[in-house]
Amino acid sequence: MQYINHYASPLGGITLGSDGEALLGLWFDGQKYFPDILPKEWKSAELPIFQQTKRWLDIYFGGDIPRFTPPLRMHGSALRQCVWKALLEIPYGQTVTYGEIAGRVAKGYGLGSISAQAVGGAVGHNAISIIIPCHRVVGANGSLTGYAGGITKKVGLLKLEKANMDKLFVPKEGTAL
Structure with missing residues (x-):
């Protein structure tokens, strides 16, 4: 199962995607290729990976450099x-x-x-x-x-x-x- 969650950034809404363990996607709402890796069926949920990613985004949009990277899973060639x-x-x-x-x-x-x-x-x-x-x-x-x-x-x-x-x-x- 894949999951999504949302984040309100100063530059607009962001959709987060995950397989439950790692971050699969982070897209500005409506951006090109949005979201081209999520399956047709997904579930909205509040997961630890989303909490960690939101903490990273809070630090980043607060003008500081995050000193950690949430677990990422990149799909591609x-x-x-x-x-x-x-x-x-x-x-x-x-x-x-x-x-x-x-x-x-x-x-x-x-x-x-x-x-x-x-x-x-x-x-x-x-x-x-x-x-x-x-x-x-x-x-x-x-x-x-x-x-x-x-x-x-x-x-x-x-x-x-x-x-x-x-x-x-x-x-x-x-x-x-």
Whole structure:
């Protein structure tokens, strides 16, 4: 059985998904791919994993760095798993480019290169947003693009983390809008 719960964040409602032991998903309500991993049948419940995740979110949205990570269970291909693990290594308040992530993942696989587009696909399908910080990935030119939760939420998360926004910009058109 899979379970859901809800969290009211300063940036909007969030739905949490779990198998009862680990967090499977964390989505802003209505975001792209929302929630693409939950089965048709699920049960609303208050579980320890949800309590732990809400504590993490309370700390995060309070402007502090959570010093723990709730148990996560990421479902996806080996490439996506590798990209998501690379996202977990991006420090709070910092950004990296899709190309930088591609370089890290290629090195981890022992390959010469992986396309930034392949990385973008994996980043966009990250089901555990915020905790797996896909909002910290930006275009090579500083474009704030590619966030399934929407550009406004990406900007809000980066500002909450006090990221340097000087060289970042909102694209006039694209997938993040």
